[in-house]
Amino acid sequence: MDSSLSGASERATAPQRRSFADLFRATEIDARLVGMLGALALIWIGVDILSGGAFLTPRNLWNLSVQTASVAVMAAGMVLVIVARHIDLSVGSILGLVGMIMGVTQAEFLPKYLGFDHPLIWVIALAVGLAVGAAIGLLHGAIVAYLGVPAFIVTLGGLLVWRGCAWWITSGRTVAPMDDAFRRMGGGIEGAIGATWTWVVALLAFAAIVWRTLHARSRRRKVGFALRPVWAEVAVAGLACLAVLAVVLVANSYDLPLRVAERIAAERGLVVPPQGLAIAHGLALPVLIAVGVGIVVTFLAQRTRFGRYVFALGGNPEATELSGVDTRRVTVLVFVLMGMLCAVAAAISTARLNAATNAQGMLDELYVIAAAVIGGTSLGGGLGTVAGAMLGALVMQSLQSGMVLMGLDTPLQNIVVGFVLVVAVWLDRLYRSRTLKGRAG
Amino acid sequence: MSDARPPLVEMRGMSISFGGVRAVDDVSLDLQGGEVVGLLGHNGAGKSTLIKMLSGAYRPDAGEIRIDGRPAAIHSPRDARRYGIETIYQTLALAENLDAAANLFLGRELRSGWGTLDDVAMEVETRKVMARLNPHFAKFKEPVRALSGGQRQAVAIARAIHFNARVLIMDEPTAALGPQETRQVADLIVQLKKEGIGIFLISHDIHDVFDLSDRVAVMKNGRLVGTARTRAVTKDEVLGMIILGTCPSAAIPGPGALAAGGA
Ligand SMILES: Nc1ncnc2c1ncn2[C@@H]1O[C@H](COP(=O)(O)OP(=O)(O)OP(=O)(O)O)[C@@H](O)[C@H]1O
Ligand SMILES: [Mg+2]
Numbered sequence: 001m002d003s004s005l006s007g008a009s010e011r012a013t014a015p016q017r018r019s020f021a022d023l024f025r026a027t028e029i030d031a032r033l034v035g036m037l038g039a040l041a042l043i044w045i046g047v048d049i050l051s052g053g054a055f056l057t058p059r060n061l062w063n064l065s066v067q068t069a070s071v072a073v074m075a076a077g078m079v080l081v082i083v084a085r086h087i088d089l090s091v092g093s094i095l096g097l098v099g100m101i102m103g104v105t106q107a108e109f110l111p112k113y114l115g116f117d118h119p120l121i122w123v124i125a126l127a128v129g130l131a132v133g134a135a136i137g138l139l140h141g142a143i144v145a146y147l148g149v150p151a152f153i154v155t156l157g158g159l160l161v162w163r164g165c166a167w168w169i170t171s172g173r174t175v176a177p178m179d180d181a182f183r184r185m186g187g188g189i190e191g192a193i194g195a196t197w198t199w200v201v202a203l204l205a206f207a208a209i210v211w212r213t214l215h216a217r218s219r220r221r222k223v224g225f226a227l228r229p230v231w232a233e234v235a236v237a238g239l240a241c242l243a244v245l246a247v248v249l250v251a252n253s254y255d256l257p258l259r260v261a262e263r264i265a266a267e268r269g270l271v272v273p274p275q276g277l278a279i280a281h282g283l284a285l286p287v288l289i290a291v292g293v294g295i296v297v298t299f300l301a302q303r304t305r306f307g308r309y310v311f312a313l314g315g316n317p318e319a320t321e322l323s324g325v326d327t328r329r330v331t332v333l334v335f336v337l338m339g340m341l342c343a344v345a346a347a348i349s350t351a352r353l354n355a356a357t358n359a360q361g362m363l364d365e366l367y368v369i370a371a372a373v374i375g376g377t378s379l380g381g382g383l384g385t386v387a388g389a390m391l392g393a394l395v396m397q398s399l400q401s402g403m404v405l406m407g408l409d410t411p412l413q414n415i416v417v418g419f420v421l422v423v424a425v426w427l428d429r430l431y432r433s434r435t436l437k438g439r440a441g
Numbered sequence: 442m443s444d445a446r447p448p449l450v451e452m453r454g455m456s457i458s459f460g461g462v463r464a465v466d467d468v469s470l471d472l473q474g475g476e477v478v479g480l481l482g483h484n485g486a487g488k489s490t491l492i493k494m495l496s497g498a499y500r501p502d503a504g505e506i507r508i509d510g511r512p513a514a515i516h517s518p519r520d521a522r523r524y525g526i527e528t529i530y531q532t533l534a535l536a537e538n539l540d541a542a543a544n545l546f547l548g549r550e551l552r553s554g555w556g557t558l559d560d561v562a563m564e565v566e567t568r569k570v571m572a573r574l575n576p577h578f579a580k581f582k583e584p585v586r587a588l589s590g591g592q593r594q595a596v597a598i599a600r601a602i603h604f605n606a607r608v609l610i611m612d613e614p615t616a617a618l619g620p621q622e623t624r625q626v627a628d629l630i631v632q633l634k635k636e637g638i639g640i641f642l643i644s645h646d647i648h649d650v651f652d653l654s655d656r657v658a659v660m661k662n663g664r665l666v667g668t669a670r671t672r673a674v675t676k677d678e679v680l681g682m683i684i685l686g687t688c689p690s691a692a693i694p695g696p697g698a699l700a701a702g703g704a
Contacts (some may be wrong), residue, residue: 223565303557305550308539314548315536321533322498323548324519382538 006327030432032376036391038212039424040398049403054405058254060310062281064394064401065251066187066352069286070095070345071364072393075371076297077341079389080307082372083314084334085381086144086151089349090158091342091368094136095361097166102129103175104357106182122182129343135163137339151335159365167358179197186351187284195252198282201433202248206241213237252280290390293344297337298386310334314381343415370417374424396422447510449474449639450526450608455494455504464490467696468504472608472639477630477668479654479671482645487663488643489531492610495641496528497521519548520588525607531615531643533597537586541578545600557656570599574625590617590690598626602633609633611641615649627653647676651694661686664697 025030048055079089106125114121118313140158144151177183185192193201196398213233220227255261261277264270270277301307312320345364350356375392377384397398399420403413448471456470465487472478476671480488493499497507497518508524515521521528535544540561544667551566553559564581571578576594585593594617600607611630615623630640630653644650650657651671659666659682666682669692678689 218506219561224560225561225564305552305558308547308550308558309544312536312539312543315538316534318532319534319536320547322496322518322528322530324517324522326519326547 008156013407026229027236027272028228029236030385032428033385033388033391035386035427036375036395036430040391040395043395043398043402047398047406051402051405055402055430058250060401060405061250062254062284064353064397066284067401068397069187069284069290069393070349070352071367071371071397072135072343072390073293073341074338074364074368075389075393076293076386078368078372078380079246079375079377079384079386080297080301080334081338081380082369082377083301084310084331084377085314085317086331086334087336087369088140088151088155088158088335088377089365089369090136090140090155090162091338091345092361092364092366093159093162094339094342095135095167095346095349095364096358097136097162097169098129098133098343099350099356099360100166100175100358101132102126102182102347103178103350104169105129106179107175107177110348117180119181121179122185125182125254126185126343126347127425130340131348133339133343133346134336135339137336138332138340140339141335144335145328145331158340159247163362166302166360170358173360174355174357178351178354178356182347183351183354184285185288185347186349186353188352189256189281191285191351192251192281192283193285193288194282195280196282198248198251198280199282200438201288202244205244207238209237209244227354251283254281255279256281276334286352289344289348294386297341300337301386306330306333311382316382343423362384367393367396370421374421392424395424446473447507449476450495451507451510452491452495453505455491455506455509456502457494457499458502459488461665465494465501467650468660468663468665469695470658470665470668472641474607474639475634475637475655477634477640477642477654478668479650479657480660481551481645481647481650481657481679482660483683486549486660488660489612491660492528492612492641492643495521495608496526496530496610498528515615522548522604523685525605526610527601527604527606527608528610529594529597529601529612531616533610535593535597538584538595540584541571541581541588541596541599544596545570545603547600549604566603567599570603571595574599574629575622591619591622594618595622598629602629605640609638610643611640611683612643613645614642615644615646623649637640647679651676651679659683661697665695666697666699667692667694669693 044056052211054060073094078088078091100123105128106121109428110118110121110124126154136158140154143149180190213236217227217233224296255278256264258276261279262272264276265272303311304419309320309325310328312323312325312328313327317327346361349360355361371393372384372389373379373392374395375385375390377389396417399417400413450472452471453469454464456463457465468487468491470478480492482488490499494501494504495515497520499513500516505513513524515524528680536547539547542560545567546563551559551562567581575592578592578595580592582586587594589597594614598614601611615626618626627649630642633640642650642654654671655672656668657671657679658668659679661683666686667688669679669689673691674689678691680691682692686697686699688694
């Protein structure tokens with residue numbers, strides 16, 4: 001994880017005939033990530049061909065990104081849980097319960113005091129959800145860390161308990177509709193930020209990429225470490241910027257429905273040109289939330305003591321304890337984070353559905369764990385990346401949406417997803433055993 | 442001499458049992474600054490268990506630890522580190538998935554002004570310590586899993602000596618090392634001793650122990666057979682202590698000494 005900025009550069013400076021592999025190594029790009037992107041590209045192209053070009057359209061890709069957001073957010077937390085040698089089987093049920101609580105809060109409880117459409121409703125509802133998610137995580141973590149009950153059992157219990165609690169709140173009744181401002185978190189027309197803001201986000205991303213590259217370089221130069229070749233820095237930063245650009249272009253070429261565009265034009269006093277009106281969606285809020293979560297959790301994992309201890313715990317719990325780390329506290333915090341991310345996912349999914357239902361998030365635990373594992377998280381602990389897990393979520397969602405577009409039956413979809421899960425992990429093992437041998441030799 | 446200055450470390454009546462088995466039984470042992478005490482005994486004699494009570498890994502059932510003559514409250518590895526007690530565990534206690542620097546600074550990470558981990562600074566420091574222990578070491582970016590047994594041991598030693606220890610516990614520090622690295626560790630021990638650090642050295646190599654330690658302490662079946670000045674006893678006598686539990690006349694017998702000893 002933290003080796004991404006150096007290491008290979010020392011070997012690559014040796015004067016020798018450079019093969020493609022050497023050049024690739026000099027860029028220090030994570031080969032696993034490239035493999036996953038390649039697999040994703042294959043799936044996208046394959047599904048697009050099989051569905052007669054229905055997949056690779058701005059509209060479908062935009063929807064795909066929105067559909068992925070909720071599972072991707074939870075997968076980011078699940079990585080840390082699994083890295084610390086635990087598991088959380090209850091995320092779907094936590095999502096269900098927290099979604100229901102947020103739904104009741106904004107649709108039935110708060111309007112009694114604030115009236116409908118009060119600007120604070122969404123904030124309070126979200127805060128309540130985050131607090132409940134954190135509290136559930138705290139309870140799970142404390143039982144695992146201080147009472148010594150395995151996480152598998154604790155969260156298996158949680159799976160049943162929280163789903164039951166969710167039913168109890170409304171006796172199984174669906175709560176709808178959600179607050180208008182809250183609904184933006186689910187995407188849709190109101191939940192897209194528009195072309196201009198999308199460009200602003202893109203510019204910020206470009207700036208961040210450039211700053212990161214320069215900062216890491218100057219830091220290494222200061223202490224006299226080997227630097228990556230300039231062409232490699234430029235290539236990596238350039239590729240990252242290109243990826244951002246591609247996402248932005250797709251989001252900005254998915255136009256709002258004509259009637260909505262005309263309404264907006266009327267509101268702003270614009271004249272509708274004769275050839276029609278094209279107003280782009282731009283990026284969806286849930287996608288921005290998911291990306292934000294990914295960045296924050298990656299930061300926690302790689303740049304903070306907490307993250308370092310999570311990985312150490314997964315590598316050797318006894319050694320971590322002997323190093324004076326309060327391993328129980330770290331365990332509790334991992335589950336608290338997981339609970340809060342379930343709340344974020346619950347906000348996205350209730351907002352998207354415009355309702356809180358009793359079945360919300362059912363089976364999500366399986367998709368979240370599968371996403372993390374497809375993304376290269378080792379169930380043995382100590383190994384995994386947030387970016388990988390979120391990409392894993394995108395891979396799973398792509399497969400599923402693709403198969404829906406192709407008109408496959410649900411049972412067949414399940415068969416394919418299950419098959420892909422096993423094959424992905426097998427390929428990962430093959431890759432790992434090869435790279436490890438290569439290193440030792 | 443010992444009247445003028447209390448010992449750096451004093452363990453009194455240390456006992457611990459694991460499910461009815463008395464792993465360590467009423468052991469008392471002390472250590473002066475700048476002194477090397479070799480701890481000897483068969484497999485399962487209780488050496489590692491004794492020093493793990495000193496390093497905070499185990500909580501003793503009975504006994505008292507004093508540092509500089511004052512009772513020390515050591516309930517966790519963090520407490521022990523606070524007293525300047527550093528340990529090289531027999532199992533090395535490294536997180537295999539992290540690199541050398543992350544292991545060296547585990548629990549004591551260097552941080553930047555923003556409170557984030559300063560990996561670059563930690564690598565710089567790690568390079569410095571490792572240069573002293575294993576000059577050819579270059580795998581600073583690989584996870585410890587990819588290191589050889591000797592290289593791992595070097596990382597574990599580096600971690601113990603980097604933080605200005607006052608008491609160093611070395612549980613078989615050279616078990617995985619080649620002759621050259623073993624000599625380096627021996628040199629290191631001599632040097633640390635000069636700096637006034639007290640060292641508990643556990644080893645199965647009686648020659649090493651004789652070369653390096655000022656005193657030897659022998660354990661058998663969880664009990665202390667006796668302690669002796671290294672110069673006052675022969676290797677055969679010490680072997681007798683280890684194997685038979687007999688205590689030669691030049692040694693101070695402990696509770697574990699055979700009753701039919703010299704006196
Ligand atoms: N955590 C534990 N749980 C149960 N029994 C233990 C534990 N640790 C040590 N023991 C027992 O205590 C006794 C002493 O073990 P210890 O590891 O201290 O021996 P040692 O002198 O270090 O041996 P070696 O030379 O093989 O390292 C052994 O009988 C061992 O089985
Ligand atoms: Mg031992």
